[in-house]
Amino acid sequence: MLKGKKVIILGDRDGVPGPAIEECIKSAGGEVVFSVTECFV
Amino acid sequence: MFPVIKGAAYTLFHCPNVLIDHGTTQTVERDKNPASEYLKKLPAHLRSFADCVAYPPNQTYIGALAAKELDAIPKPWYQNGSQGASRFAQYGEVMPEDEFYGVMKLVDSFDLVLLEAEFASEVRKKLEQHPAFQGTDLSKLQKTSDRAAIKELVDAHIAEPLRLGDQLVGCVRQAHETDKALTAHIIFENLAAMASAVVSMRQLFLQSGLDPKQVDYIVECSEEACGDMNQRGGGNFAKAIGEVVGCSNATGSDTRGFCAAPAHAMVVASSLVQSGVFKNVVVVAGGAVAKLGMNGRDHVNKNLPVLEDVLGGFAVWVAENDGINPIVRTDIVGRHTIGSGSSPQSVMQAIVTDPLDRKGLKITDVDQYGVEMHNPEVTVPAGAGNVPEANYKMIAALGVKRGELERAGIMDFVAKHGMPGFAPTQGHVPSGVPVIGPARDAILAGKIKRAMIIGKGSLFLARMTNLFDGVSFVMETNPGFEVAKPTGIDEAEVRKLIAQAMRAMATSLAEQE
Numbered sequence: 274m275l276k277g278k279k280v281i282i283l284g285d286r287d288g289v290p291g292p293a294i295e296e297c298i299k300s301a302g303g304e305v306v307f308s309v310t311e312c313f314v
Numbered sequence: 315m316f317p318v319i320k321g322a323a324y325t326l327f328h329c330p331n332v333l334i335d336h337g338t339t340q341t342v343e344r345d346k347n348p349a350s351e352y353l354k355k356l357p358a359h360l361r362s363f364a365d366c367v368a369y370p371p372n373q374t375y376i377g378a379l380a381a382k383e384l385d386a387i388p389k390p391w392y393q394n395g396s397q398g399a400s401r402f403a404q405y406g407e408v409m410p411e412d413e414f415y416g417v418m419k420l421v422d423s424f425d426l427v428l429l430e431a432e433f434a435s436e437v438r439k440k441l442e443q444h445p446a447f448q449g450t451d452l453s454k455l456q457k458t459s460d461r462a463a464i465k466e467l468v469d470a471h472i473a474e475p476l477r478l479g480d481q482l483v484g485c486v487r488q489a490h491e492t493d494k495a496l497t498a499h500i501i502f503e504n505l506a507a508m509a510s511a512v513v514s515m516r517q518l519f520l521q522s523g524l525d526p527k528q529v530d531y532i533v534e535c536s537e538e539a540c541g542d543m544n545q546r547g548g549g550n551f552a553k554a555i556g557e558v559v560g561c562s563n564a565t566g567s568d569t570r571g572f573c574a575a576p577a578h579a580m581v582v583a584s585s586l587v588q589s590g591v592f593k594n595v596v597v598v599a600g601g602a603v604a605k606l607g608m609n610g611r612d613h614v615n616k617n618l619p620v621l622e623d624v625l626g627g628f629a630v631w632v633a634e635n636d637g638i639n640p641i642v643r644t645d646i647v648g649r650h651t652i653g654s655g656s657s658p659q660s661v662m663q664a665i666v667t668d669p670l671d672r673k674g675l676k677i678t679d680v681d682q683y684g685v686e687m688h689n690p691e692v693t694v695p696a697g698a699g700n701v702p703e704a705n706y707k708m709i710a711a712l713g714v715k716r717g718e719l720e721r722a723g724i725m726d727f728v729a730k731h732g733m734p735g736f737a738p739t740q741g742h743v744p745s746g747v748p749v750i751g752p753a754r755d756a757i758l759a760g761k762i763k764r765a766m767i768i769g770k771g772s773l774f775l776a777r778m779t780n781l782f783d784g785v786s787f788v789m790e791t792n793p794g795f796e797v798a799k800p801t802g803i804d805e806a807e808v809r810k811l812i813a814q815a816m817r818a819m820a821t822s823l824a825e826q827e
Contacts, residue, residue, distance in 0.1 A: 286772050287686065287701050290782060293657040310656075310780070312772035313698035314573075314688050314739055 275303035284310035317587035318639035319789060320631045321522025322751035324375050324405040325514045326738065327414045327625040328367075329606060330360040331477045336502060337606035337622075352611050359613060359620045361392075363410045366623060368395030371689045371736040375626070375748060377405030381733035391691055392619050402445070405751050406517040408624070412437050413444070415476050415484055417509040420454050421558050426487045426501055428467070429476070431458035433483040446516035459484070474502040493543045503603045506625065507538040508555055511600030514627035515559045518596065524631050530592035532556045532566030535579035536599040537741050539570070555598060564596075572776075573686070573745040575599070576628075577769025577785040580747075583632040584642040584787065595632045601625025602740050609696035609739070621692045626743035630750055637795040640757040640765075646673055648768070648786035656782055662712050665768055665784040677713040680731065680788070681762035684749025685709075686770060687737040701744075705768075706732035745769040750789070757791050765789045 280303045284291030291310040298305050334340055334356060343350050366372060370391045373379040379396060387394050401408045409417075416437035419427040429437070438455040441447045464485045467473035476484035486505060489496035511534065519526060534552035541548030552566030569579045576599060583595040603625065610620045635641065648669035654660055667677065685705035693701055710727040713719040719727055733752075737744035746767040753765035771783040 286770070286782060287699075287704055289658060290656045290661075292780060293655075296657075310772075310774050310782070312775060313696070314686065314693060314701055314741075314744070 275301040278303045279306045280304065281306060282308040284308070286310055286312045287314065315588070315635040316641035316644060317584045317632050318635050318641055318792060319750060319754050320633045320636070320639050321518055321524060322405060322631070322754060323514050323518035323521050323629045324377065324748065324751060325510060325517055325627040326366075326372055326375060326406075326408040327411070327510055327513070327601060327627070328361075328363050328408060328623060329411050329414060329603075329625055330623050331411060331479070332506070332603060332625075333360070333606035333610070333620065333623055335475055335477060336499075336603045337608065337610070338604045339607050339610050343611075352614055355614050356607075356610060356620065359610075359618070361619050361621075361623055363408075365392075365395060365619070367401045367408045368397075368399040369621075370394065370396055371691070372408055372624065372738075373399055373403065374736040375405075375738070376403040376407060377751060378403035381736060381752060384736055385734045389691065390618075392621065405521065406514065407446075409513060412478060412483075413440055414506075414509060414625075416441055416455060417513055418476075418486070418505050419484075420450075420452065421509045421512050421554075422454070422505060423554075424489060425457075426489055427476075427484065427505065428459040428464050428473070428487065429455070429484040430461045430464060430482075433478075434458045446513065446520045450516075472498060474498040490542070495541055495543045495546045504538050504540045504551075506603045507536045507600035508551060508558075509600065510625050510627040511536065511551065511555045511598050511629070512558050514600065514629040515555060515596065515598055518598075518629035518631060519559070522631055524594070524596075526560040527563050528594050529556065529561040529564040529596050531583075531586060531595045532561065532564055533579040533583050533595060533597045534566065534568045534599060535570070535575035535597060535742060537570075537572065537575070537602045551600075552598070561596075571769075571783055571785075572771030572773060573741045574769040574771030574783045574785050575742050576745060576747040577767060577787065580630065580632070580642070580750075580767065581644070581647055581785060581787055583630075584644050587632050587634060588644055593634050596629055597632065598627075598629040599742055600627045601743070605740055609692060609698075612696040616695045618695055621689070622739055624738050624740075626738045626740040628743065628747055630747070635792070638758075638792055640754050640789045641792050643673075643788040643790050646670065646675075646788040648766075648784070650782065650784035652781065658708055659712065659715075661770075661782065661784060662708050665770075665786045666709055666766065667712060667716065669786065669788070676718045677709060677716070678718055678727075678731075680764050680766045682733070682749065682753050682756065682765040683709060683731050684746040684753065684765060684767040685732070686735075686768075687733075687744045687746070687748045688735045688739050689737060690735050692739050693735075700735065702732065702735040703728060745771070746786070753789055757789060760791075763791045
C-alpha cells in the first residue's frame, strides 16, 4: 500500500513517536520525506 | 538503608493576567495579529479566583479532595465546583495573583520588580496574615514605585507589566541593556518560577515541620533557565530559592530534563541521602509562565473557560530512613536509555517493566502508578486526548502481553492502579510528582504497599536530539528497623570468657603456691 509513496509523519510522544512510525513506513516500502515527534502537553 | 519521603507540598497560583500578557500562545498571537479575535474573546473566558479554587482538580492537587472522590464528580468539572472549597489544604494552597506579585517582589534581589505603593501596601497586609509567611521579612514591599514611572518603563518596552484587570500595579524590568539572556521577558519568567518555588518550599516547611536550617541540599527541577549571555543556563535557582527561605546550611543545583526532570531530581536526591552525603534534601520546582493558556485557543473556540490559568509548584523532602515514612527503592529505578528505542512498547518496558523484572515483581505488584497526570478536561478539547488514561492503558497492555493480566481486565487495571488526571499542564509539574503526596499518605495509612512514579520528557523539543526520555522510581511501605537478634555464639565473647576463666585459674594457682 505504501510502496513508492512519499510519507510525512507527525508522531505523538504520548502515542506513537515519529521514529517508530518511520520504521514501519520504511519496512512497508514507503519513503519518509519528513518526520517529527511533537509533545501535545 | 533506603531514604524516605518525609513530606510533599503542592501549590497553584491563579494568574489570569499573567496568562494574557505572558503566556506564549497569547504573546505569539499578539505579535502575529494584534487585532486577533481570540485575544478579544479571551478575557470573557477567564475564571474568577473563587472558581479556580473550587475547581475539583485544583482541590485534588492541593490535597483537599482525594483522586477517587474527583473521579466520582460529574463532568464537566468546571461546572461542578467544590462547595465551600478553601484555598488552603493539607498539601498547600491556591494563591491569588496579587499575593503572587507580592512574592515576586520578595524574591527579587536586584530591584527588578517594581510595585505601585497602594497595591504593595494591600499585598503586604495579606501576606502578613498568610500562614506560610509568618515571621518572614516583608520589608521589601515597603520599597515602592510611582505608577507613572512604571508605565513609562512598560511603554518603553524595557519592562514587562504586572496587571490586575485594567490596572497596572507593577512591572518587571530588564536586568541588562543588551544581554538577551537578561531581558524583562526572561527575568519575568525566572522570577515567577522562583516565587512559586519559594511558596512551595514555605508550604513544605509548614506542612512537614522541616526546619529550613536542617536542609543540606536543594535540587531544583523546573523548566526555566537562568544565566547571562555568556552562560545562558548557568544557574542556579536552587541556591537562590534556598537563600530566600532561610536554608542557610544548604547548597544546591538545578537538574533539567523537560518534564522528566522532577523524576530525575528525586533519583538524585534519594541517592545523595542513601549514600550518606546529605541527610535532608529538598526537590523543588516552580511554575512555567510560558504554558499559561497554552491550549486557550481551543478552549475559547469550544466556549469553555480557559482552564490553564494556574502556575504549579511542588516541594518534596527526602531524608534519612526513620523507620516510618515510605522508602524510595533506589534499587528499582527505571530509565529510558539512549539505546532503548522509541516505540511505545520499548519505552514502557524500559521505564516500567525492566526495573520490576530486576526484583522479580509483576506490573500488578505496584498498587498505584503516577504517570503524566494532566487534567483531561484541559487536554481533550485541544485534541491531545486523556493523557493519564492513555499511559495507564499502555502499562496494562504491556501486562497483557507479558501474561500478567487478562485483556478484558485492562480497564479494571486502569481504575485500580491509576487515578484521574488532576494536574495543571505545566510540563514538569504533572509528570508523576503530583502522586508522591497522595501515595505517601496511602502507604502510611496501609491502604497501598507500593507506588511507581514515572516522569517522561520530550527532549526532542530542544532540537539537540530526537530522543525521548523517561525515568521512574518506586515508593514502598517502610519495613521499619529490625532489632538485631542473637544469631549463635559470639566468638569474641567466648574468647573473653575463656580468658577470664584462665586468669582466675592462674590467680588461684598462684595463691595455692
